[in-house]
Amino acid sequence: MAKAEHPSEQEGGAIRRRNEQAILAAAERVFARHGYRGASLQAIAEEAGLPKSNVLYYMGSKRTLYVRLLERMMERWNVMLDDISAEDDPAEVLSAFIRSKMQMSRRHPEGSRLFASEILGGAPFLQEYLSGELRDWVQSRAAVFREWADRGLMDPVDPVWLIFLIWSSTQHYADFEAQVLGITGREALDDDDLEDITDFLTRVVIKGCGVRHPTQTEAARGNHAHS
Amino acid sequence: MAKAEHPSEQEGGAIRRRNEQAILAAAERVFARHGYRGASLQAIAEEAGLPKSNVLYYMGSKRTLYVRLLERMMERWNVMLDDISAEDDPAEVLSAFIRSKMQMSRRHPEGSRLFASEILGGAPFLQEYLSGELRDWVQSRAAVFREWADRGLMDPVDPVWLIFLIWSSTQHYADFEAQVLGITGREALDDDDLEDITDFLTRVVIKGCGVRHPTQTEAARGNHAHS
DNA sequence: GCTAAAGCTGACCATTTGGTCAAGAATTAA
């Protein structure tokens, strides 16, 4: 008679929800810092301010806790993936793409690092996702980019390499935060810095891919190949 | 009477050198995959085909083994850091910069991932290096980039963000190899792929930063601001 | 207020961890 347990649904009492949140937040930090193997339940429990037994009571096992975190991160990611079409303005789409990925790095640095750590380790838990869902997503975006190139709205760059370029250069500010801070000599990057970086990346990508405004070209359809 | 032990010097008999090489190679793989904490001496020993005691005999401790690997990686890195001056051709320098970093990802993927893992974890062993040596290196390059911008050889982009862009987008192909392979559906990236990507990145960066050829502008000095 | 469910946690377990050591085997130098 009990409701079927959809793992992604948030159910249970207030206590459960509160403790689970604390554990997930703590675990995200520890896993991000030390990787799956390197993270210990003891450390996670201490970070969450709970006894180790309690962590296991709520999460069942290290494995399921880790998987839950990965799934949560993928959900956050999915939110970002609004649909685009070849009719949209390339400059705006690319700009929004860069901006939203940048904000992901800013808002969820531990989640980003957790993801990075999983990939670094060979993606043992995410291989399926990468070569399935995510691959499809990339291919569909790539098709749109290609369409833009065909219409002369941007240079005929390889769309997949372009997506990787955007991913890597934005994710960098979460994953390599320690390096960025060490080199810039800062305590932390503030909103202005992030705005600066976002502008810079947007500018370089859009200019670097020769993105043109649709009205310039598409309004004068037929008159293609204008240098 | 014993020679002073410079840790970076390779000395010792043939046996020692051979075993140390095997251990270092094995350890690099395991540390890259699982991080410092997640890597176990047992796993490293098995990967090297030696008993655990033997690993400790040669390396002393997990810590020193890890530090040795980091130092080796930093040395490889230093080789790459040839000097540049404001008199050089920006396009050539940037192109060479991207190409050499790309080759680093290709030739030493495990080393790259080891480095990434160290930074991900907050750079506990490399903080000094990052905010010292490496920071100086970045600042000196940044000065050259700024000089180029002043001379109108490229857009006035923030040189540090540019360096991070190049670092991240090239390192990506080592660190996120699992993701790249999953999404492209490939077993491995071959030399042609790497050449493609290098070309793409070079093109985007150079075009995106508005890099102009010195002869165009500098030869006609004084006649600046030519659109 | 009673009862059932949910929450809590210290004690405990087998295994693995990084590291030591002693004693023997192989190599090298004389």
Place this chain on the structure above:
DNA sequence: TTAATTCTTGACCAAATGGTCAGCTTTAGC
């Protein structure tokens, strides 16, 4: 050949690992 040095490795150790469980307390529904 001999003596010193280097190499090799199984046995061992205290600490930490992920996980179980029994028994307790607290909460929620009636």
